[in-house]
Amino acid sequence: MSYNTSAVGSGSRNTTRTFEFGRTHVVRPKGKHQATIVWLHGLGDKGSSWSQLLETLPLPNIKWICPTAPTRPVAIFGGFPCTAWFDVGDISEDTPDDLEGLEASATHVANLLSTEPADIKLGVGGFSMGAATALYSATCHVLGQYGNGNLYPINLTAVVGLSGWLPCSRTLRSRIERSDEAARRAASLPILLCHGSGDDVVAHKHGEKSAQALSSAGFRNLTFRSYNGLGHYTIPEEMDEVCNWLTTRLGLDGSWS
Numbered sequence: 623m624s625y626n627t628s629a630v631g632s633g634s635r636n637t638t639r640t641f642e643f644g645r646t647h648v649v650r651p652k653g654k655h656q657a658t659i660v661w662l663h664g665l666g667d668k669g670s671s672w673s674q675l676l677e678t679l680p681l682p683n684i685k686w687i688c689p690t691a692p693t694r695p696v697a698i699f700g701g702f703p704c705t706a707w708f709d710v711g712d713i714s715e716d717t718p719d720d721l722e723g724l725e726a727s728a729t730h731v732a733n734l735l736s737t738e739p740a741d742i743k744l745g746v747g748g749f750s751m752g753a754a755t756a757l758y759s760a761t762c763h764v765l766g767q768y769g770n771g772n773l774y775p776i777n778l779t780a781v782v783g784l785s786g787w788l789p790c791s792r793t794l795r796s797r798i799e800r801s802d803e804a805a806r807r808a809a810s811l812p813i814l815l816c817h818g819s820g821d822d823v824v825a826h827k828h829g830e831k832s833a834q835a836l837s838s839a840g841f842r843n844l845t846f847r848s849y850n851g852l853g854h855y856t857i858p859e860e861m862d863e864v865c866n867w868l869t870t871r872l873g874l875d876g877s878w879s
Contacts, residue, residue, distance in 0.1 A: 644690025645668070645669060646690065651684055658686075659782075662753070664750030673688040675856075683875070687735075690705060695709070698710050721790075724790075731776075732762075745779055749784045757788045763776060781813045781814070784860065785856075814847070819848055820852055
């Protein structure tokens with residue numbers, strides 16, 4: 623699937639970029655379908671690697687959709703192309719955000735969820751850069767629109783971020799404070815963030831600062847979990863936390879029929 627986006631360049635003319643998303647892998651629910659979650663992989667990965675893990679979780683009522691990011695030059699790798707939801711040069715609060723890439727990926731996530739049945743609860747989650755994209759989608763839901771002003775069409779009911787960070791954190795609080803509806807959505811949206819203290823790719827402090835930024839912006843239903851010594855990967859204890867949290871927040875009944 624491709625996505626076209628127009629952006630104003632440094633001159634007066636518009637430039638259009640096309641993002642070609644890779645293959646999407648779907649894990650069907652083994653029981654009664656109650657929720658659908660789009661799960662986003664990390665930098666350089668693909669959807670299939672996470673679909674294989676998610677299929678093993680004791681969550682029979684969840685349908686998982688695992689897309690693959692576009693292959694594109696990435697600044698942090700010196701312009702070397704790999705799968706990435708957006709471009710990134712450095713992971714810090716001072717680095718400019720690739721709004722064009724974030725918008726395209728958030729739109730792709732929304733499109734994947736848009737055809738789900740009306741009675742199904744919808745969520746988004748991810749690892750590393752996928753977690754960052756999931757959190758950006760969460761802010762679009764809360765604000766009711768993408769950064770370009772277009773309507774955000776999905777009602778998210780759960781957001782999970784593992785070993786990630788929050789893009790566009792500097793302006794989030796002021797944008798939410800301008801709207802009572804945005805403040806209400808922020809206060810009610812359940813978010814789970816998990817991060818390892820030994821992460822040498824996305825430092826623990828970035829996950830912690832992201833949680834603090836979300837809390838100060840009005841996200842009151844937020845849980846932040848630290849894992850002592852955990853690096854930039856996931857472990858069974860962390861996935862158990864995700865399973866328990868999703869079961870509670872989504873009200874899953876665990877039925878198989």
